[in-house]
Amino acid sequence: MSEYRQDPLSRRWVIIGCDERATRPNEFIEATSRQSNLTCPFCPGNEAQTPPPVASYSANGKDSWLVRVVPNKYPAVLTDTAPCPTCQPLSLSAASGAMPGFGRHEVIIESRRHVASLSELDDSEAELTFIAYRDRLLELKKDGRYRYVQIFKNAGPAAGASLEHVHSQILALPGVPETIEQELASSAEHFRLHRRPLFLDLIGQEQQAGSRLVTQTERFLAFCPFASRFPYEVWILPRQHQPRFEVLQASELSELSRIVREVIGRIECAVGQVAYNYFLHTLPFDTDLHDHYHWHIEIIPRLVKVAGFEWSTGCFINPYPPESAAAHLRSSLPAAPEAS
């Protein structure tokens, strides 16, 4: 059984695994990726290698799935653990200690094809992937036992992926992660001081400066943030006030899927087939005080190693200014995606 533990000094939370096999440490030596279609558990024909799906999406009038959501076979957290009745396990304000590893861990398989990056999805796959994100958020919200659902993608071994086939992950948590708590606090403080949502001010500032803009659509803006941690880091925000991701409609999700795919395509065009993570930040389910918050997506290419200085201080050294990265991304046009 896994366990949430908090460090009393740093106040960091950790999910400690259940692997007691002290004699098998070589498990952690990373394996090289490159699964063949024959052995890949996410490829068609191997569906029995994953637990039964909790959701499945097909093209209109077709039988075969295009996007598929399954429970993670090796979950970091488990639903068969009793949730702590008063727990806010990922909150800074919680007392130090440990709690059972309650939660839910799912995988979204984003294509039938054995491709590795979101940029390789066709229009339907990309759109259904983002519809699946929304649907799982709605479903897990209805469950009532989770306060936050973290959706994230690891693409490439350097980004922590253990399987190559294009997929995202979902972790439903009984508490609100520290990073989100900090964002809610900053956003609340900005609103109290200025009576304007921080995110709208950010959008205004980026549109005025222009130098960090990457691309935009009717509803969304993509830019390299002013204090980018990583070279070619890109954030994607809704232009209008929108705290919760799960309210997005199909047409908005379709537009969003296209800008995210385009940005990743631009990054790959600029620097090659790099490993990357992206993740969604959205308002916790039971929060209504913070409706000045906006959901957003952060994309971090894994071009540089995080080293001792960053781990020690919490301060990042980014050798490449976001203004330079944005200029490079604006001029890097990916080839048109393959038609469905």
Add this chain to the structure above:
Amino acid sequence: MSEYRQDPLSRRWVIIGCDERATRPNEFIEATSRQSNLTCPFCPGNEAQTPPPVASYSANGKDSWLVRVVPNKYPAVLTDTAPCPTCQPLSLSAASGAMPGFGRHEVIIESRRHVASLSELDDSEAELTFIAYRDRLLELKKDGRYRYVQIFKNAGPAAGASLEHVHSQILALPGVPETIEQELASSAEHFRLHRRPLFLDLIGQEQQAGSRLVTQTERFLAFCPFASRFPYEVWILPRQHQPRFEVLQASELSELSRIVREVIGRIECAVGQVAYNYFLHTLPFDTDLHDHYHWHIEIIPRLVKVAGFEWSTGCFINPYPPESAAAHLRSSLPAAPEAS
């Protein structure tokens, strides 16, 4: 010129590099290490490839250096920038914005021999390395323009090292890093609540539990912390109340150098020649309110990749319990180090 920037949402600080070469992004694609002695700038005979040393240590009565401290040839921060008169650039409480990248970046070359890990140092080299850590702290404190000096080591490309030859780095900063601020706050709160230093309670708890202990000497304790972020993470603490690292005497530094070297040897014996970081946390120069704080060293082997969940939430998934790691480290005895 580099720049400190703070993200208004996460409140994270970043040091943004000065490289405007937007057309040369492939610099960031990591190079494989394995320098030969002929080209290594840290090997004897190549001293002219580094800036002139700010400190140099020899064995008694010998001319040739054993440990050498030089300014970093590619510094992240620069001394020829005016420090912001009121700046606490790495403090959470600072206003959002940007500041010139003032600071000092040095490298400690820890052996004449082209070896890669602290575990490969002989007694004199290890001792002089830790004496150099203390001496640089004292010297940079005397300068008066720095509030915190971060000493850290990147060993192996996966830990962010760009050169193989055994070395550590020093970054003298005009502000106190966020991580240290958080540790000072936790330590202060614990003292206010319990009238006991948090660190002495931690030491007592670990000695009583025993299951996370790795090794100990007369003055120091090494254990896998309860909420370890990483498999085989080890912290080394003084057993007695000792807020500031720079007060350590030569005999204590000698004992400390041996326990740190032993722990790294045990990790390498347990899991092989893994990349790792370690870093020193100590009381900021101008702080006297927090004398319940203890300096300590955190060692993080880089066996697993940090992935999207960690970057998104600030919460770590550690698949290997610290109790299992400590048991494995207790039974992993490195071969005796080479005599000088």
